Amino acid sequence: MNTRKTFRMDGRTIPFEDGQSIIDAALAAGEYIPHLCHNPEFTPHGSCRVCTVDVDGRMVSACTQPAAEGQQVVNNSDPVNHYRRRLLQMLFVEGNHVCPGCEKSGACQLQAVAYYTGMLAPHFTHFFPRREVDASHPDTVIDFNRCILCELCVRASRDVDGKNVFSISGRGIQSRLIINSNTGRLGDSDYDRADKAASVCPVGAILPKHQGYEVPIGERLYDQRPISVVGDVAQAKQGDNGDG
Amino acid sequence: MADKIRIATAPLAGCFGCHMSLLDIDERLLDLIEVAEFDCSPLNDFKRVGSADIGLIEGGVANTENVETLRDFRRHCRILVAVGACAVNGGIPAMRNQFDLRDCLEESYVNGIGVENPMIPNDPEIPLLLDKVHPIHEVVKIDYFLPGCPPSADSIWTFLTELIEGRPVSFPYTQIHYD
Numbered sequence: 001m002n003t004r005k006t007f008r009m010d011g012r013t014i015p016f017e018d019g020q021s022i023i024d025a026a027l028a029a030g031e032y033i034p035h036l037c038h039n040p041e042f043t044p045h046g047s048c049r050v051c052t053v054d055v056d057g058r059m060v061s062a063c064t065q066p067a068a069e070g071q072q073v074v075n076n077s078d079p080v081n082h083y084r085r086r087l088l089q090m091l092f093v094e095g096n097h098v099c100p101g102c103e104k105s106g107a108c109q110l111q112a113v114a115y116y117t118g119m120l121a122p123h124f125t126h127f128f129p130r131r132e133v134d135a136s137h138p139d140t141v142i143d144f145n146r147c148i149l150c151e152l153c154v155r156a157s158r159d160v161d162g163k164n165v166f167s168i169s170g171r172g173i174q175s176r177l178i179i180n181s182n183t184g185r186l187g188d189s190d191y192d193r194a195d196k197a198a199s200v201c202p203v204g205a206i207l208p209k210h211q212g213y214e215v216p217i218g219e220r221l222y223d224q225r226p227i228s229v230v231g232d233v234a235q236a237k238q239g240d241n242g243d244g
Numbered sequence: 245m246a247d248k249i250r251i252a253t254a255p256l257a258g259c260f261g262c263h264m265s266l267l268d269i270d271e272r273l274l275d276l277i278e279v280a281e282f283d284c285s286p287l288n289d290f291k292r293v294g295s296a297d298i299g300l301i302e303g304g305v306a307n308t309e310n311v312e313t314l315r316d317f318r319r320h321c322r323i324l325v326a327v328g329a330c331a332v333n334g335g336i337p338a339m340r341n342q343f344d345l346r347d348c349l350e351e352s353y354v355n356g357i358g359v360e361n362p363m364i365p366n367d368p369e370i371p372l373l374l375d376k377v378h379p380i381h382e383v384v385k386i387d388y389f390l391p392g393c394p395p396s397a398d399s400i401w402t403f404l405t406e407l408i409e410g411r412p413v414s415f416p417y418t419q420i421h422y423d
Contacts, residue, residue, distance in 0.1 A: 092333070099422035100329050100393035101336055111422055120420070121332050121389035125382055128334075128341040217423055226417055 007071035009053075016067035023051050023062040026075070027236045032228035033075050034084055034113045036091075036202050037150035038063040040232065042159065045151050048091075050084050050113060059083065081117045088114045089123045094173075096128065096145035097203075103212040104204030106220030110148060112227035134179070136187030139209055140198060147177045147205040153197040160196040165189050177205070249408055252283035252296035254317055256310040257337045257377055258303025261394040262328035263287065266300070268397035279408055293320045298407065301386075304330040305378045306337055309371035318384040323407070326386045327400070329393040329422060331379065336393075338377040345375055388413065391422050 004015045009026060016025035023033050024040055037048040046064035053062045054074035062075075074080055091097075091110060099105045131144040149168060154177075157165040165186075169178040181189035191197065198206065217223070221230055255263060263286060269276070280298075284290035293299070299321030305311055318324055329335035340348050354362040380386060390403055399419035406413045 096339075096342070097333075098329075098336065098339060101339065102423070105423040106421075114422075115417070115420055118420075120391055121326065121381065121386075122379065123381075126334060126338075126379060128338065128376060130342055223421070224418060 005067075005069045007067055007069065007073060009073040010075050010077075014067070014073075020067050021063055022053060022055070022060075022065050022067050022071070022073060025067045026062070026073075027233060030233060030237050031075070032231065032233045033062045034116055034227075035063060036109055036113060036148060037152065039152055039200060040236075042152065042155045042200075045155070048148065048150055049087055052080065052083060052087075054080055084113075085117045085119050086123070088117060088119055089121075091148050092119075092122045093124045093126045094129070095148065096131065098145075102146065102204045103207055104146075106217055106223045107215070108204055108222070109202035109227065109231075112222035112231070115222065116226050116228055131176075134186050135209075136183075136185040137189075137191060138187070139193035140186060140191065141207050141209055142177075142179075142186055143205055143207065144177060145205075146203045148203055149175055149177065150202060152200040152202065153177075153206055156200045157191075157195065157197040163190045163195065163197075165191045165195070165197060249280040249298065250283045250294075250296040251280050251285070251298045251300065251404075252293045252317065252321060253285040253287065253300040254293070254302070254313050255286055256301060256303030256313060256331070256380070257306035258328060258330040258335070260286075260302070262300075262302035262331075265328075265392075265394035265397050266400055269401050270397070272397075272401055276404065280404075293317055296321045297323060298404075299324045300327045301325065301331050301380055302327050304334045304337055305374065305380055305383050307371040307373050311374075311383060314380055314383055323387045324384065325388040325390060325403075326380050327390045328395055329391060332381075332389050332391050333379045334377045338379075341376045345373060349373075391420065393423050395419075396421075 006013045006015050009031060014025050014029045021044060023035060023038060026033050027040060033051050033053060035051040037045045038051055044063040046061045049061050051062040052059050055065060056072050099111060134142040151168060154166045154168060157163045165180050167178050167180060168175055170176055179186050179189050282288050283296040284293045293316055299317045301317060305314060326332050330337055349364045353359060353364050392399060396419060399415055402415055402419055403413055
């Protein structure tokens with residue numbers, strides 16, 4: 001029998017299978033690597049770069065980098081987390097993320113990853129862009145102020161729902177989420193609240209209506225314990241227990 | 245008395261919730277005044293900042309008076325701290341940045357429901373509003389940031405005690421939140 005292939009991350013040996021990314025191998029081993037645009041259910045996108053790790057002295061995104069035998073990966077270190085914090089701060093100032101006024105607060109991955117990396121302030125100058133809110137759909141509201149262009153809704157609608165409701169238009173700082181309908185509004189599209197795309201948004205950009213504060217602030221997923229403990233790592237660990 | 249740490253506080257464009265949260269340290273205020281005394285603060289109604297070791301700023305910068313107060317604090321405080329969401333990133337008041345200032349004023353003073361004698365106030369004693377609301381780090385250098393809407397009394401207490409005792413400031417997970 002072949003011995004399992006492994007790499008080293010923060011002093012721990014992580015097993016992997018051929019073709020597995022660093023982040024998925026780490027997740028399977030119960031190790032958290034911060035991420036926003038990555039969701040193990042979808043093809044990696046590599047756009048947010050928050051999962052950046054140091055691999056043998058080079059900074060790479062762990063969601064797109066295949067694991068390889070003998071790699072030395074630095075994940076949870078001050079320099080790597082400083083780099084992540086700067087990326088998060090840029091995401092915060094590029095949009096309008098008003099946590100005290102957001103229904104997603106406490107269950108928001110952008111906020112939770114920022115807590116994890118110790119972000120206390122935005123550091124940069126705010127853009128305060130002017131963006132719309134689309135409340136045309138009876139079940140869902142889209143607040144473009146909070147979109148971080150992770151393309152999870154794009155991937156979910158295209159790859160799971162088979163609908164192509166969402167897309168990203170424009171380039172660079174002009175990039176924005178657009179909706180595939182005659183009017184460009186969600187209410188006139190094929191979107192349905194049962195779609196996979198309705199439940200993948202890591203921030204408060206795609207929000208279900210009529211349930212805003214059913215779970216009170218203070219009792220939400222990331223309010224008491226960090227995303228490194230209760231995020232998808234917890235689900236991966238639960239899966240392990242179920243299998244074992 | 246001379247050896248006590250001097251703390252000054254100021255409310256800019258905020259709701260006073262952060263000052264309420266400071267008072268919410270309750271009987272720990274008695275411990276605080278063993279080692280610290282207040283320079284100008286709305287809590288003692290001294291109007292101008294004298295010379296302080298720690299300046300706590302609540303609220304963002306929304307008008308010309310806010311700019312003057314903030315710069316005055318920067319000149320007279322050794323350590324300046326952004327306390328709360330509005331000071332840190334503009335917070336709720338910065339949501340007006342989505343609109344033209346004239347539209348905001350007309351909504352409030354001309355077209356608003358129940359407005360009598362509609363006119364935009366222009367008395368020279370009223371500070372002029374800025375075009376946009378800004379976080380305070382966009383106007384002066386800030387030494388520490390304490391997020392939260394408001395920061396809890398516990399996180400304010402952690403911050404003040406660790407800073408005054410000269411230790412690196414670090415918070416338990418539950419003491420840092422943005423909402």
